Amino acid sequence: MKTPPPDGHAAWPSVMARAYLGFTLRTTKWTITGDRRAVPVLIQAEPLETKGAIVAFWHRSLLLLPALWTWAQQRQTGLRLRVMISRNRDGRLINDAVAPWGIIGIEGSSAKKGKDKGGARALREACSALRDGSILAITPDGPRGPVGVVQPGALGLTRLAKRPLIPIGAACTALHLPSWDRMMVPLPFGRGELVYGAPLDAHTSTDHLTRALNQTSAQAARRYKLSRVTFTDRVWHLVGILLTPVLPIILQKRLEQGREIKGRISERYGRTTLDRPDGDLFWLHAASVGECRSVLPLIDALREIHPKLNFLVTTATVTGAEIIATYRTSLPSAQAAQLRHQFIPYDVARWNQRFLRHWQPNALVLIDSELWPGLIGACFRKAIPVGVVNGRLSARSWRRWKRLPASFRMLFARLDFVAARGHRDAEHFSELGVSEVHEYGDLKEIAPPPAADPQEVEYLRQQIGNRPIFLAASTHPGEEEIVARAAALAREAVPDLLMIVAPRHPTRSDAVAEILQHPPRRSKDETPQAEDLFWLADTLGEMGLFYRLAQGAFIGNSMNAPGGGHNPFEPVRLKTPIVTGPRTDNFSPAFESLGDTVAIVKDDRDLADWMIGTFQHNDKAQQQAETACKRISKNEAVPASLLTRISDMLL
Missing domain, CATH: 3.40.50.2000 (Glycogen Phosphorylase B;)
Structure with missing residues (x-):
């Protein structure tokens, strides 16, 4: 239960901490992402075999818990969150600070020098809360550390309650207290990253939980580093602004040349007349004819695995659009309804935002060498994973990228993976900073030949x-x-x-x-x-x-x-x-x-x-x-x- 402060004077630190934390978390730009298998557990969505779950994060991230909780409550109202806190002054201060978000503390620590710290009672209360369908937050290395070392009680609770455990990693614009774990205190108007891992079961080992927490923490730290707005981002954004008055003129000229469709010019500005379908939406960008033909076998194969998956295919050319339209007419009506085509908007920040706000894709795959810095950056900040299939990077292009400053090459670090066509392409992408590179061959080999009447x-x-x-x-x-x-x-x-x-x-x-x-x-x-x-x-x-x-x-x-x-x-x-x-x-x-x-x-x-x-x-x-x-x-x-x-x- 939430314990009130012992007197009026002691309430002031909690009030001040509460006000500061609320202001800071509201002004922080949060990105919350991770393994989608964790989402139903975090929001207790139907159907789940049993209600109740445990979320675990290192003690230094404790003050960021309200950000995760706000995200979960926006997706599922009526959730109940309990948090294990230590039975001391600091624990009570934190408990009172997070109480406005409906986070209720359970006080208790392991016995110290034979003195009962309420650990047994807290364990019973935690198990009861889990059985009632609550989410329970724990810090496996708290309250005294050592830093990053999982204590036995965390996994003991998981096994006793027989509820899944979600590891959480966190990073944000913060200062660090001079405490044993250098606790993060978020700063206003900053950025924050929360990453949730795959659910762990009651048989999880100490080593496995430690690796999972370290992995999500590393992912959050990497995302925080890569999401910062670099000089290159600003330059690209400025270029987009400067070109905005010119692009309509270019579009009009392309229209006169037959390279645009009159009724669909607005798509180049990120607008659309189509509704987003319900359910998951997979976005593929295939610039022109060759890329479109190579993507068709990929769509067919993915549909076999995910029959309910919706597809959005964007192209840069009219001929590419015609190939997708012809392919769509060859499909049964139910499958055709799951496929939509749009022209890719020009890489202007405002137009990208408009496009992403409407379509909200689950993931994006770029075909060949269609690497647009603004688009990739916008997707990264919205936690939309971006991969490259048939990745192509010639020696000439690779040398050009290598000569540019490191901030320009952050584009490659923001990619989730690249499936390169061959060994040399794979080496080029790896050297430019892509963290995950595979060689899956050239999809153009299996693409159907161009059709003819x-x-x-x-x-x-x-x-x-x-x-x-x-x-x-x-x-x-x-x-x-x-x-x-x-x-x-x-x-x-x-x-x-x-x-x-x-x-x-x-x-x-x-x-x-x-x-x-x-x-x-x-x-x-x-x-x-x-x-x-x-x-x-x-x-x-x-x-x-x-x-x-x-x-x-x-x-x-x-x-x-x-x-x-x-x-x-x-x-x-x-x-x-x-x-x-x-x-x-x-x-x-x-x-x-x-x-x-x-x-x-x-x-x-x-x-x-x-x-x-x-x-x-x-x-x-x-x-x-x-x-x-x-x-x-x-x-x-x-x-x-x-x-x-x-x-x-x-x-």
Whole structure:
């Protein structure tokens, strides 16, 4: 029971402590997170086999208990909290200080020098409170220490009451009293982190409880350190403010170019017309076409494990949105209702906050290299775990990040995990500060090939006839000239050659058309005639069509510096022979896995020779394409270890 102070004078310290603690906890910005298995126990949610639970934290964190209790009561009214306190003046002072939050103390300590300190009575009262469904808070190393050493009574109570125990770690902006445990006294207008661990049962050992408390305390301290607003955060926030007047102009230009959808511009500002679904929501961000295709098998696999899970997929491009929309229409109505698409807002602090406030995702997974400092920081401060799947960080990008000050690299420390594509990517992420890095391979290997309308494929084959067709896919500035020269050289040996040129960004189509001397254009529904050497494929979302028409393909962004390459798995899945330039750093693990099944050319003459050889020795080229397809066909499913790690995020 709460013991009143012995006289009026003694009440003043409690009143002052109570006022200070209330003001400080209200002005502190708290983040409370941890293992989601603990939440039903902490808030005594239905269904639980038995009511009542124990929360344990080191004695130095005792004054932070009201923050956790306020969080729990906001989620479940009617909770009752009791706290074990020592039977002395300090214990009574703390008891009176926390009483306004409905926290009732149970006084008692172990006997000292044969003097009864009320320990046996306190134990009986604690067990009774637990059986009545109360939450009981204990400090396993209190009231006299040693610091961080679990005393026998804590686990004795757990075994006697047969109730689960939740370890709690805490860190905040605080000063430390000159006491035996340097108790934390929170300071006003600061930040605080509380981390709850997985529930422990009555058979927990002393060592296990000690490790659990140290682990949650370390997690809280790490989160507190990483949640501070750095110089880089301020710079990025300022950049967002300065760009805010410019971004609508950029959006209008993108809209005119067909790169935005008129009715959905508001999504770029974090607004939406869609409701958040009830239940858990898993957010995946896949920037464009390749990332969207690689994320579809992941969604399918997660749905098998978590059939009630809702998915939010954001993209940066219209073509990515179209892939998600097509995928959604292929699902049964119940599953389609669990999938929503939005365009990712620009990385402006106010717009990120608006987006997160509405959607409240349980976790976020970024695909490939979509690392936005503002977004990751906003998620971290809201305790939304962020992982990266298919993590890609080229040597060039890694060197750039290494040259930046340490505060810029805090972005990587805020990531919960990275599933890297390959060994070199994993090393790069680790060296930049990611605490947990795995190598789960490249999801693009198991992604379905780009789709195409079979009737359209057949129609174009009839229009083009039996001409040999070569595709220059995803070309970048400077490569169309190389492709044009190579086509002219190859045409000397292959007179009826047709070269399809598909620039990576169709907005460049006018410039590319000038280079190719104004060929027929797909965007104008023009088909090539017998005399045409080139056909400009300047539409979005039709690469599956062009790959199916071609007998060979060049993968762009690989000839000129800096290059980087593009995903080769799409044509490989369609068994199209492929060739690339030497600059493929961004996709080096993919090209290494394909080995000698992919040819590498250095200039227009090399490319022309490869084209001629492909058409003259088509059987050999097709055999290499079959071999390439077999190499990636070994990996047909999302790795089980990756699914487990993502499920841990959702927990």
